[in-house]
Amino acid sequence: MSVEPTWQSPIAPGVSWYQATAGERPTYPSLDGSRHADVAIIGGGYTGLQAAYNLAVAGVDVVLIDANRFGDGASGRNGGQLGTGQRSWPEELEERLGYERSKALFDLAEAAKHHLLQFAEAHQISIDYMPGQMNVAHKASYRRDYAENARISAERYGYAHLHFMDTAETQERLGSKRYSCGVRDTGTGHIHPMKLLIGLARAAHQAGAALFEMTKAKGLKSVGGKTVIETGSGDITADRVLIACNGYIGDLEPVTASHVMPIRSFIGATVPLDRHPRVLPGSEAVADSRFVVRYFRKSKDGRLLFGGREAYTADNPLDISDHIRRQITEIYPELADIPIEYAWGGSVGITMPRQPFVRDVMPGVTAIGGYSGHGVMLSNYCGKLYAEAVLGRSSDLDLFRALNIPPFPGGRLMRSPLLFLALTWFALRDRF
Incomplete structure (x- = not known):
C-alpha cells in the first residue's frame, strides 16, 4: 500500500517513491540573519552533508545552506545503485591515465563503497541495502x-x-x-537513497553542524581574505567555502557551471x-x-x-x-x-569525460561535483575527503583534483544545444 506524500519538490517534476516511503523527513530552519563560520557549505546533498558531518565531529564551526529541502536534488531522487569503481571501467581509465592512477582511483571507489555502508551501520540508518x-x-x-x-x-x-x-x-x-x-x-x-540522505542530515545536525534549508546562495565574493555568501536573509562569512551543488549549480559560480552540466x-x-x-x-x-x-x-x-x-x-x-x-x-x-x-x-x-570535477574556483572556495551518474558512493566519499583535506588528515581528494576536466564547449549559452545534439546522436547510435 502506497504512502501519501506530503511535499512536491519545486526543482524537479513528480513525487518520488523514495519520498513517499522514507518515513519521517525532518525540516530544518531557513537562515535568518548573518553568520560567521570556519567553513560554509552550499548544497545539502550527500557531498555537502558528509563534509558538514565530518567537520563538525572534529570541532569545526560549519554552516550549510540549501536552496530547497535536503533531498530535493539528486541525492534524494537517484537510482540508488552503488556500482563499483569509477564511471569508466578500470581498463579504460588505464589507457588514459596509466595503471598506477587507475588503480588508485579504483581503490578509492572501493573505499567509498565501504564507507557508505559502514556509515549507515554506525548511525543506524536503515537504507534498505x-x-x-x-x-x-x-x-x-x-x-x-x-x-x-x-x-x-x-x-x-x-x-x-x-x-x-x-x-x-x-x-x-x-x-x-x-x-x-x-x-x-x-x-x-543498491539502496534507498532518501533514507540515507535523511539519516546523514540527522547525523550532521547532531554533530553540531548548523543546517539551513530553503536558503538560496545568490552570490559569492572575496572580502579581506574571507568569502562572503550572499543570501536573501543574511550573509555568511567563512574562511573556506565548499560548493556542493552538482547539477543544480545554476549561475552561482561560472567556473563550476562551465564544467558541470x-x-x-x-x-x-x-x-x-x-x-x-x-x-x-x-x-x-x-x-x-x-x-x-x-x-x-x-x-x-x-x-x-x-x-x-x-x-x-x-x-x-x-x-x-x-x-x-x-x-x-x-x-x-x-x-x-x-x-x-x-x-x-x-x-x-x-562532466565531459564523465569524471568528478574538483577544483579551487576562488581563493578558499572549492567546488566538487559532476559525478556523471556514479555519485551515490562517490559524492558521499568526496564530502568526507574534503573535510579530511581541510583538517590536514588526507590528500586523497587530490586524485580527483589531478584529473583533466575540460569545460563544455560553447559556454553556458551554447552548451545545452550542443549537448542536446550530442545526446540525440548517441541515442540514435544506441539503437543500431
Missing part, C-alpha cells in the same frame, strides 16, 4: 569487452566479485531476452511485481551499455524502479509515466500495462 548489480550489453558485439572486464578486474585490480554472464544466464537473471550478455557484481548493491533523468516505480516473478528474480540492480543509459532494479517491496532518458524529451515532460513505460516495455513486454504509481525526475551533473 540489497546486494547485487548487473551491467548488461545491449549489443552482442560487446561480449568480448564484458568478458575482459571481469578478468581484468580480478587479475589486475584485485576485485574478484565480477562474473561474466553468457546469453542464457543474462536472460535468466534479468527475466528478459533483450540483452545478450553481461557482468554480475556480487560485491555491491545538468541533464535530466527520469524514474518510474511500478506496483509490486507479485504476478511477475520472472522479472529480476534475484532482485539485483541493472545498468545497460547504452550511452544514454537505462538503469533499473527491484525495491525492497518488489516494485520495478526503472530509470532512463531520451535526448528528445523535454526537461520536465508532462508524460513521465508514458515515457518510462515505453522503455520498460522494450525490455519486459509483459509489463506493458502494469500500473506506474510514482514517476519523477531530477538533474544529473555530468
